[in-house]
Amino acid sequence: MIRSNRSGWMPAGNRRLRTLQMFLFFSVVAVSCVFFTLSVSKPYMGIWLGEDDSGWTVKFIERNGLANQAGIKKGEGPVEINGQPAEAFLEKYAKSDLIVGRVVRDITIIDAQGRLKSVNLEDKSPTWKAVIEVTNWFIVCLIFWATGLYVFLKKPNNTAAFLLCLCGLSLGLALSGNMVGERGITIATWFEVVGTTMFPWLLLHFFLVLPDERESLRDRPLVYLLYLPAIVTLILSPVIGVENGQPVQWFRTIRLLGYGAGFLGTVGVAIFNYFRAVSFRTRQQMKIVLFSALAALIPVTVLSIVPEAIWRQTILPVELSLLTYAFIPMGMGYAVVTTKLMDIDVIIRRGIVYGLITLVMAVILATAIFLSVQARESVGLPEEIALALVSGAVAAVLFGPARKGIETLVDRLFYKDRYDYRQIIQSLSTSLKILENLTDISRLIVGTTVNTLNLTGGCLLVKAQSGSVEVNTNQGIFTDSSKQKELLNVASRRNSLIEFPNSASTICSDLAFFIPLVAGEREVGILCLSPKCSRQDFSSNDIYLLQGIASVAAIALHNAILIRDASIRDTFVSVASHELRTPLTSVVGYTDLLLRRDPPDATRKLWLKNIFNNSQKLSAIVDDLLNVSRIQSGKVNIKSEIVSLPDVVNESLFLARENTDKHEFVVDMELNLPDVLTDRDKLGQVLGNLLDNAIKYSPNGGRVTLSAHNEPKEHRIVVSIADEGIGIGEADKDLLFTTFHRIQRPETKGVRGTGLGLYVAKEWTEAMGGKIWLESELNKGSTFFISIPAYHSKGTD
Amino acid sequence: MTKKSKKILVVEDEDDIVELLYAIFDDLDGYKTLYSRDAEKALSIARADNPDIIVLDIHLPKLNGYELCKSIKSDTAMSHTKIIMLSGMTQNSDRLRAQEAGADDYITKPFTSAALVEKIDTLLKSD
Numbered sequence: 029m030i031r032s033n034r035s036g037w038m039p040a041g042n043r044r045l046r047t048l049q050m051f052l053f054f055s056v057v058a059v060s061c062v063f064f065t066l067s068v069s070k071p072y073m074g075i076w077l078g079e080d081d082s083g084w085t086v087k088f089i090e091r092n093g094l095a096n097q098a099g100i101k102k103g104e105g106p107v108e109i110n111g112q113p114a115e116a117f118l119e120k121y122a123k124s125d126l127i128v129g130r131v132v133r134d135i136t137i138i139d140a141q142g143r144l145k146s147v148n149l150e151d152k153s154p155t156w157k158a159v160i161e162v163t164n165w166f167i168v169c170l171i172f173w174a175t176g177l178y179v180f181l182k183k184p185n186n187t188a189a190f191l192l193c194l195c196g197l198s199l200g201l202a203l204s205g206n207m208v209g210e211r212g213i214t215i216a217t218w219f220e221v222v223g224t225t226m227f228p229w230l231l232l233h234f235f236l237v238l239p240d241e242r243e244s245l246r247d248r249p250l251v252y253l254l255y256l257p258a259i260v261t262l263i264l265s266p267v268i269g270v271e272n273g274q275p276v277q278w279f280r281t282i283r284l285l286g287y288g289a290g291f292l293g294t295v296g297v298a299i300f301n302y303f304r305a306v307s308f309r310t311r312q313q314m315k316i317v318l319f320s321a322l323a324a325l326i327p328v329t330v331l332s333i334v335p336e337a338i339w340r341q342t343i344l345p346v347e348l349s350l351l352t353y354a355f356i357p358m359g360m361g362y363a364v365v366t367t368k369l370m371d372i373d374v375i376i377r378r379g380i381v382y383g384l385i386t387l388v389m390a391v392i393l394a395t396a397i398f399l400s401v402q403a404r405e406s407v408g409l410p411e412e413i414a415l416a417l418v419s420g421a422v423a424a425v426l427f428g429p430a431r432k433g434i435e436t437l438v439d440r441l442f443y444k445d446r447y448d449y450r451q452i453i454q455s456l457s458t459s460l461k462i463l464e465n466l467t468d469i470s471r472l473i474v475g476t477t478v479n480t481l482n483l484t485g486g487c488l489l490v491k492a493q494s495g496s497v498e499v500n501t502n503q504g505i506f507t508d509s510s511k512q513k514e515l516l517n518v519a520s521r522r523n524s525l526i527e528f529p530n531s532a533s534t535i536c537s538d539l540a541f542f543i544p545l546v547a548g549e550r551e552v553g554i555l556c557l558s559p560k561c562s563r564q565d566f567s568s569n570d571i572y573l574l575q576g577i578a579s580v581a582a583i584a585l586h587n588a589i590l591i592r593d594a595s596i597r598d599t600f601v602s603v604a605s606h607e608l609r610t611p612l613t614s615v616v617g618y619t620d621l622l623l624r625r626d627p628p629d630a631t632r633k634l635w636l637k638n639i640f641n642n643s644q645k646l647s648a649i650v651d652d653l654l655n656v657s658r659i660q661s662g663k664v665n666i667k668s669e670i671v672s673l674p675d676v677v678n679e680s681l682f683l684a685r686e687n688t689d690k691h692e693f694v695v696d697m698e699l700n701l702p703d704v705l706t707d708r709d710k711l712g713q714v715l716g717n718l719l720d721n722a723i724k725y726s727p728n729g730g731r732v733t734l735s736a737h738n739e740p741k742e743h744r745i746v747v748s749i750a751d752e753g754i755g756i757g758e759a760d761k762d763l764l765f766t767t768f769h770r771i772q773r774p775e776t777k778g779v780r781g782t783g784l785g786l787y788v789a790k791e792w793t794e795a796m797g798g799k800i801w802l803e804s805e806l807n808k809g810s811t812f813f814i815s816i817p818a819y820h821s822k823g824t825d
Numbered sequence: 826m827t828k829k830s831k832k833i834l835v836v837e838d839e840d841d842i843v844e845l846l847y848a849i850f851d852d853l854d855g856y857k858t859l860y861s862r863d864a865e866k867a868l869s870i871a872r873a874d875n876p877d878i879i880v881l882d883i884h885l886p887k888l889n890g891y892e893l894c895k896s897i898k899s900d901t902a903m904s905h906t907k908i909i910m911l912s913g914m915t916q917n918s919d920r921l922r923a924q925e926a927g928a929d930d931y932i933t934k935p936f937t938s939a940a941l942v943e944k945i946d947t948l949l950k951s952d
Contacts, residue, residue: 605914605915606884606913608913609933609934610839610841610842610913610934611841612935613841613842613845613935613936614841614844614845615935616935616936616937617845617848617935617936617938618845618848620939621848621849624939631848635848638841638844638845642841
C-alpha cells in the first residue's frame with residue numbers, strides 16, 4: 029500500500045483564499061475592537077421613551093446608563109430634550125411608539141413629586157459599571173474570536189470550524205455595534221443589525237453541520253437557504269426598518285421573531301443531534317455543548333438574574349457574571365476539534381476531587397498560618413518568609429498523597445468499575461514499560477483488552493515503515509485470515525464515523541470498535557475489537573477503559589515502532605554498505621591493476637569486462653535502494669498507461685536471458701490478451717525482479733515458465749513466473765516481501781542480493797492496483813503470481 | 826626465509842572478489858596463494874598447509890570470519906599465522922571486534938592492490 033504524501037503543502041489557490049480569510053477575519057475583529065474602545069470611553073444615556081395615552085414617558089431605563097445614575101425612573105415625563113422643549117423635540121417622532129436614547133444627549137425629567145432631574149452627556153464619564161460591562165463583553169468576544177481562530181486553523185477544511193469563526197465575528201459586531209450605537213455613533217447600529225441578524229442562523233448552520241455524520245450536508249448548496257430570512261431582513265432593514273433614525277416597531281418585532289426562530293431552530297437541531305445521533309461522538313459533542321451552556325448560564329442565573337428578580341439585589345453583579353458566557357464558545361470549539369471526547373462525568377468527578385483537595389489544603393494551611401500568627405504577638409519578615417516556606421512545603425507534601433487518596437476514595441465509593449479498570453490500565457502501563465519488542469507489546473495490548481472485556485476477538489494493526497498497516501497480533505475470531513483481510517479492507521476505506529468512540533459495527537458485523545492509536549500527532553496503529561462474548565452492549569465504563577488502554581497502548585507502540593524503525597535503518601545502512609562495497613571493490617581493484625600493470629590484451633579485456641559488470645551491479649543496487657527510499661517516504665509516482673503485456677514480457681525475458689545460460693525460459697501466454705492499465709516501467713521492474721529471483725534461487729538451472737491469462741470477470745490479468753528451484757519454506761513465506769529478508773539455507777550460499785527485490789515488487793504491484801502472492805513447496809520450486817487491472821476500452825467488456 | 830616460500834590463504838565467498846585477489850596475487854613474485862570459499866574448508870587448509878598469512882573475509886556462510894580467526898589464533902600450531910580481516914564494514918566497532926578475535930590487521934573494501942600488498946609485506950616482515 030502506498031501512502032500519499034501528507035505534508036503541510038498547500039496549493040497556491042488555497043493559500044490566497046486563506047490569506048483573504050485571515051485578512052477579513054482580522055478586519056472585522058479590528059472594527060469590533062474600535063467599537064469596544066469607543067464604548068468604554070463614552071458615556072451613554074440609557075433611556076427609552078414611549079408615547080401612550082398620557083403622552084411621552086420614560087418606558088425603560090438601562091442599568092448602567094447616566095439616566096439611571098441620575099435617578100430617573102420609568103413612567104416619568106420629559107420636560108426638555110437636547111435643549112428644546114420635549115414636545116418640540118418629540119414632534120418629529122410622532123409616528124414612532126418608542127425612541128431609543130441614542131438621540132438624547134441632554135434631558136430634563138419631571139418626576140411624580142414635581143422635581144426636575146437633568147442629565148447631560150457633555151463632559152461626563154461613563155459609569156464604572158458600564159466600563160466593566162463593556163470590558164467583560166470584550167473579554168467574552170476575545171475568547172470567542174481566539175477559540176474560533178484556533179479551531180479554524182486546526183481544522184481549516186471543517187465547515188463547522190469556519191462557522192464557529194463567523195459566529196464569533198457576528199457576535200462581536202452585534203455587541204460592540206449595539207454598545208457604541210447607544211453612545212451616539214449611529215453608523216455602528218448597521219453593524220449591530222448585521223451581527224444580530226446573522227448570529228442565530230450561523231449558530232443554526234453550525235449545529236447542522238457539526239456532527240461528522242452530516243458530512244454530506246456540508247457541501248450541499250441547499251443548506252444555505254436557511255440564511256434567506258436573515259438576508260431578506262438585512263436588505264429590508266435600511267429601506268423600511270428605520271425612520272428618523274429610530275427603528276420601526278413592527279419591523280423590529282419581525283426582526284426579533286427572526287432571531288427567535290434562529291435560536292429555536294438551533295436548540296431544536298441540538299436536541300435532534302443528541303437524540304437521533306447515529307454516532308456516539310455526536311452525542312458526546314452535544315453533551316459538551318450542553319454542559320458548556322449550563323456552565324455559562326447557571327452562574328448568571330443563580331448569582332445575578334434570580335436574586336435581582338426576587339430581592340432586587342444581585343449576589344454578583346451581572347456585569348461580572350456575564351464573563352462565564354465565554355464557556356459557550358470554548359465548549360463549541362472543543363466539540364469541533366477534539367477527537368477524544370472526555371466523558372463528562374469524569375470531568376465532574378475530577379472537579380469534585382480537585383475541589384475537595386483544594387478545600388482540605390486551604391483549611392490546613394489557613395489553620396497552620398492562624399496558629400502560627402496566634403503563637404506570637406507580632407510576626408517579623410524572617411518569620412513570614414519561614415512561614416511561607418513551611419506552608420509551601422506542607423502544601424507540596426499534601427498535594428500528592430491527598431490527591432491520590434481522595435481520587436481513589438471517590439473511585440471506590442462511586443465508580444467501582446472505573447476503579448477496577450484504572451487498576452488494569454495502570455498494570456498494563458507498567459507491563460508495557462518493560463517490553464521493547466513490537467510483537468510482545470501488541471500481544472499484551474490485545475490480550476489485556478480481549479480478556480478484560482471478554483470479547484470474541486481482537487486484532488492490532490500496526491503501521492509499517494512504508495505507512496501501510498499490517499496485522500501484527502490477532503486473537504479469537506480475528507485469527508481467521510479472511511477476517512484479517514476484511515479488517516485491512518475496513519482500514520483502507522475508513523472514515524471518522526466508524527472510529528472510536530463510535531461503533532464500527534455498521535461497516536463490519538464482527539467489528540465493535542475501530543480504535544486508532546495516536547501518539548502525539550502520529551497514528552501508530554489501529555486496535556480492532558469484536559463484540560462481547562455475551563453480546564451485551566459496551567457501557568460507558570467500558571468506553572473509559574478502552575480510552576485508557578488506547579492511550580497507554582499508543583505510547584508503548586510508538587516507542588516500539590521507533591526502536592523497530594531504528595533497527596531497520598541500521599540494517600539498511602549495514603546491508604547497503606556491504607552490498608555496495610562488494611562490486612565497488614572489483615571496480616576499484618581492477619582499475620588500480622590496469623593503472624599499475626600492463627597486462628596482455630586478453631587479461632585487459634577480462635578486467636574491463638569485470639569493471640563493466642560490477643558497475644552495472646552497483647547501478648542496480650542503487651536503483652533498489654532508491655526505490656525503497658521512495659516507497660518508505662511515500663513519494664511514489666505511478667503512471668497509468670495502456671500497456672501491451674507481451675511487449676513488457678519480451679523485454680524482461682531478454683534481460684533475464686542475458687544473466688544466465690543455465691536456464692530454459694518458457695512462455696505460456698493466452699492468445700488475444702487485453703492490454704493492461706498500468707505503469708510500464710514499474711511492471712517491467714516487477715517482472716524483472718521476479719525473473720531475477722527465479723534464476724537466483726534455482727542455482728542448478730532448470731525451466732523458468734512465464735504464463736499469463738485473462739480473468740475477464742475480475743477485469744484482471746494474472747501473470748505467473750514459476751521456477752524449479754529450491755522452493756520456499758513456510759517460515760520464509762510470511763517475511764519474503766519485507767525489506768532485507770533473505771532465505772538462509774545451505775543452498776542459498778553464494779546467492780547475492782540485497783533482500784529488497786520482492787519488497788519492491790510487492791509495493792510496486794500494490795501501488796498499480798494489483799496483488800502479488802506465491803505458491804511454493806520446499807525443493808520443488810516456487811511460483812509467483814501478480815494480478816494487474818486489464819484495460820477495457822469503451823464498448824468492450 | 827625467502828619470499829618465494831610465503832604462503833597466502835585467501836578465504837572469501839564472493840566470486841568477483843576471489844577473482845580480483847587472484848589477479849592481484851598471481852602476478853606477484855614471492856607468494857604462493859591458496860583459496861577457500863568457506864571457513865570450514867579454510868580451517869583444514871590452514872592446518873594442512875600452514876600458511877604465513879590469511880586474508881580473511883568477515884562475511885562467510887556458516888562460520889563467520891571472526892569465529893574462524895578465533896579458532897586459528899587459539900590453535901597453538903597456527904597461532905603464529907598472521908591474519909588480515911577483509912570487510913565491507915567500516916565502523917570502529919567492527920575493527921575492534923576483529924582485533925578482539927585476534928586479527929593482526931584489517932582492510933576495508935574497496936581497497937587497492939598496493940594497500941593490500943603493503944599490509945601483507947609489513948606483517949610478514951615483522952615476523
